[in-house]
Amino acid sequence: MDPSDPSRLSPPRAAPETICARSTPLPRSSSPPLVPAPQLSVVYRFEGLDHVDAVYAGQADGFVYARDGHPNAAALADRVAALEGAESAAVYASGMAATAAVLLAELGSGDHIAFAEQLYGKTISLIDRELRRFGIEASGFDATRPETLASVLRDRTRLVMVETLSNPLLRVPDLPSLAEMANRAGAKLVVDHTFAPLLCRPLELGASYVVHSGTKLIGGHSDLTLGLVAGPAEAMDRVRRLGSTFGLSGNPFESWLACRGLATLPLRSARCCATAMELAERLGRSPAVRAVHYPGLPDHPDHDRARSLLQGGFGAIVTLDLGDRGRADAFIRHLGQIPFAPSLGDVATTLSHPATTSHRGQEPELLARHGITPGLIRLSIGLEDPADLSADLEQALAAVS
Incomplete structure (x- = not known):
């Protein structure tokens, strides 16, 4: 009997409780969907003991339990x-x-x-x-x-x-x-x-x-x-x-x-890397910024290595040092459209404060040795227009100044 035959799941005159409890297989189609669907089932069905043995042994394609694979x-x-x-x-x-x-x-x-x-x-x-x-x-x-x-x-x-x-x-x-x-x-x-x-x-x-x-x-x-x-x-x-x-x-x-x-990763990566390079150069010219860390800048200590190692850009992250925690906090509070959100990689630009988020709780001497100061801000560049991002950053820096 075909294991996907609905008649196999419920008797002809099943009670409502039985009908509601048992799943019905999706209709067969000679035209598969263009986009693969999420397969949310935790567990998978087997025809018998030989079948489950074959899947576990890798002799037949299939999955058993979602923790092991899906x-x-x-x-x-x-x-x-x-x-x-x-x-x-x-x-x-x-x-x-x-x-x-x-x-x-x-x-x-x-x-x-x-x-x-x-x-x-x-x-x-x-x-x-x-x-x-x-x-x-x-x-x-x-x-x-x-x-x-x-x-x-x-x-x-x-x-x-x-x-x-x-x-x-x-x-x-x-x-x-x-x-x-x-x-x-x-x-x-x-x-x-x-x-x-x-x-x-x-x-x-x-x-x-x-x-x-x-x-x-x-x-x-x-x-x-x-x-x-x-x-x-x-x-x-x-x-x-x-x-x-x-x-x-x-x-x-x-x-x-x-x-x-x-x-969309290749498109996003190219766009974000290009914008990050442009913003790093602009931020480096601001008197309100103590330092800009971006491997695409010639004054970055690993610039030559980055040029030989990386292809297609220098990354979507730009880090700037505003000097102290107070100036960093003022910068964050005066940004109009760039949120303080302790992660990275979104389609929209976000920022984080490493000393209080990603590196919170680390030994002070380790932070100091590697230049992770209270004034450090990490920008994760998104897909916005560079001019709009620059305007938002500049008005926040003006408030800090």
């Missing part, structure tokens, strides 16, 4: 793997869940991880605080100075973690040199690529894993929370299994939304 996550993972030039990719509930999946898959008690001190604040907390409870040691280094990595590598170093563009000062690491040093020491390089999707391919530069917060530029609309990991097939099998065991998997609807956002 069609929308598979579709998103395939596209991200293709973008990164990876053999495989997986979807997780957030960028931090994606990072945690890699760390937990690769590290055990007695192991060591070297991390860039310029990482996102929550990532540093995960590595340098939480993992220590499990007997995992950690050491920080300056990702823009490869020699500092050499000084912290150990026999038990299993991972080295950096960002393509650091948060929030947009420092650019020498990825090929760091990958070579890590691999020579028997470690794997993990690159958080959240700030620079499409601008380079870390796996081709020697990285073993690429991690994204899909919440940001890939999703692109501030309406989903997801994380992504891409890497070699064998290693990703372990990361994928661990993600399911720890319950880190991403859900179907947000995976579907991310596929929608991914469709």
Whole structure:
């Protein structure tokens, strides 16, 4: 009997309770929908025991339970793997869940991880605080100075973690040199690529894993929370299994939304990078701004490296230093249309204050060492007209002055 035959679901004269409780399959169609639909089911049906055995063994296509995988996550993972030039990719509930999946898959008690001190604040907390409870040691280094990595590598170093563009000062690491040093020491390089999707391919530069917060530029609309990991097939099998065991998997609807956002990523990236470059140059000429951090500017300390590493722009983030917390607060309060919203990657421009949001709770000496001051403002550039954005920024800076 055809398992989709409605007569199989309810007897001919079923009670109303039975009719309401049992689902009816969608009508068959010889013309499939142009846009794949969200597949929201938590669980999938099987014809019998041989069928479920075949799906679990990979001998038949199919899904079992949404925490282990579902069609929308598979579709998103395939596209991200293709973008990164990876053999495989997986979807997780957030960028931090994606990072945690890699760390937990690769590290055990007695192991060591070297991390860039310029990482996102929550990532540093995960590595340098939480993992220590499990007997995992950690050491920080300056990702823009490869020699500092050499000084912290150990026999038990299993991972080295950096960002393509650091948060929030947009420092650019020498990825090929760091990958070579890590691999020579028997470690794997993990690159958080959240700030620079499409601008380079870390796996081709020697990285073993690429991690994204899909919440940001890939999703692109501030309406989903997801994380992504891409890497070699064998290693990703372990990361994928661990993600399911720890319950880190991403859900179907947000995976579907991310596929929608991914469709316009190249257009959004090009537009935002071009506008960011223009605004960085304008802000750099303002007497009210103490410093502008953007790798496209010639005075950025990693400008030459960014030019050789990045393709198609220098990113959608511009960070400026207004000197102190009071001036930063006045700037935020006088902006007309740019909201203070502690995230990034939306179609509209937003701003954040790293010292009180992304890097809140970090050690003061670490913040000071890396120039994360109370006057620092991080702008995430959107799709608006550059002249309108410039006018809004200039009137806020005039109020600060």
